[in-house]
Amino acid sequence: MIQIKKITGELLREMDCESLSCVNFSGANLSRAYLFGADLSGANLSGADLSGANLYRANLCRADLCRANLSGANLSGANLYRANLCRADLFGADLSGANLSGANLYRANLYRANLSGANLSGANLSDADLFGADLSDADLSGANLSGADLSGAYLFGANLRSANLSGAYLSGADLRGAYLSCAIINWNSHDLISAILLKHASRDVEKRMIAGFILVSRNMCWKDFMIIEHKEKQWAIDTLKTYIVDGDRHPHFLD
Numbered sequence: 074m075i076q077i078k079k080i081t082g083e084l085l086r087e088m089d090c091e092s093l094s095c096v097n098f099s100g101a102n103l104s105r106a107y108l109f110g111a112d113l114s115g116a117n118l119s120g121a122d123l124s125g126a127n128l129y130r131a132n133l134c135r136a137d138l139c140r141a142n143l144s145g146a147n148l149s150g151a152n153l154y155r156a157n158l159c160r161a162d163l164f165g166a167d168l169s170g171a172n173l174s175g176a177n178l179y180r181a182n183l184y185r186a187n188l189s190g191a192n193l194s195g196a197n198l199s200d201a202d203l204f205g206a207d208l209s210d211a212d213l214s215g216a217n218l219s220g221a222d223l224s225g226a227y228l229f230g231a232n233l234r235s236a237n238l239s240g241a242y243l244s245g246a247d248l249r250g251a252y253l254s255c256a257i258i259n260w261n262s263h264d265l266i267s268a269i270l271l272k273h274a275s276r277d278v279e280k281r282m283i284a285g286f287i288l289v290s291r292n293m294c295w296k297d298f299m300i301i302e303h304k305e306k307q308w309a310i311d312t313l314k315t316y317i318v319d320g321d322r323h324p325h326f327l328d
Contacts, residue, residue: 078107094132104142119157144182169207199237219257238265239321257321263291266313273312279305295324 077086085106088096093108095115103118105125114134122142130150137157144164148171155175162182169189176196183198185205192212200220207227214234222242230250237257248268259265267288274280283305287298298306310327317323 077103081105099137114152124162149187238262241265253316255318256316257318258316258323260295260321260323263288269316270309270312277305279303280308283309295326299326 076084077088078084085103086101092112093116094112095117096113097117098121099117100120101118102122103126104122106123106127108126108128108131110130110132111128112132113136114132116133116136118133118141119137119139120141121138123146124142125145126143127147128151129147130152131148132152133148133156134152134154135156136153138161139157139159140161141158142162143166144162146163146166148166148168151168151171153171153173153176155177156173157177158173158181159177159179160181161178163186164182164184165186166183167187168191169187170191171188172192173188173196174192174194176193178196178198178201180200181198181202183201183203183206186203187207188211189207189209190211191208193216194212195215196213197217198213198221199217201218201222203221203223203226205225205227206223208231209227210230211228212232213236214232215236216233217237218241219237220240223246224242225245226243227247228251229247231248232252233256234252235255238259239257241259241262243259243262243264246264248265251268253269253272258269267284270284270287271281274284283303286303287293290297313323314327317327
């Protein structure tokens with residue numbers, strides 16, 4: 074017999090089983106449930122209300138959480154390997170240190186979520202809302218972030234190696250110390266291009282100036298950039314050439 078209680082101790086459900094693995098909680102009301110360390114691997118939680126739930130270190134490997142409400146939930150240290158979180162609401166959720174490798178987070182709401190130190194390698198985050206999210210030191214290697222909103226996101230020290238950032242919105246994102254080698258770049262992002270150049274400029278004032286110029290000149294396009302006169306313009310072009318990958322739709326002048 075398994076009892077599922079709220080964080081307050083109030084009984085939510087009583088189940089005649091030995092494990093919650095592979096159970097069907099589709100559409101269930103589990104708001105503020107206490108599921109600390111629970112084994113929910115393979116469980117069907119699609120459309121379930123888990124808002125404010127405590128799922129600290131829970132095993133949700135391959136669980137179906139499509140369209141689930143996990144706003145404000147504690148998923149710190151949870152195992153969400155290859156879980157389906159398509160269109161899930163994770164507004165303000167704590168996913169710090171969680172394993173989301175290979176997870177499907179297509180169009181998920183991760184507005185101001187805490188994903189610091191999380192493993193998101195190979196995850197699908199296309200069109201996800203990551204506005205103001207904390208992704209510091211997160212592993213996003215090979216992740217699909219195409220079309221994702223990363224405005225104001227904190228990506229300090231994040232591993233974005235081989236990630237797909239095409240069409241991603243990065244206005245105001247903090248990319249200091251982020252690893253971007255082999256990533257598919259959004260060549261129209263002033264924030265991303267500026268961050269790349271700042272990384273390579275080190276303490277050279279003139280090089281930092283051109284990086285800053287690109288950041289603040291948001292009304293300018295590549296055609297405008299090519300007609301400016303600056304002694305480090307060629308350095309900037311040569312630096313950006315090293316970030317070209319096949320099929321990334323980079324500006325023609327970099328060829």
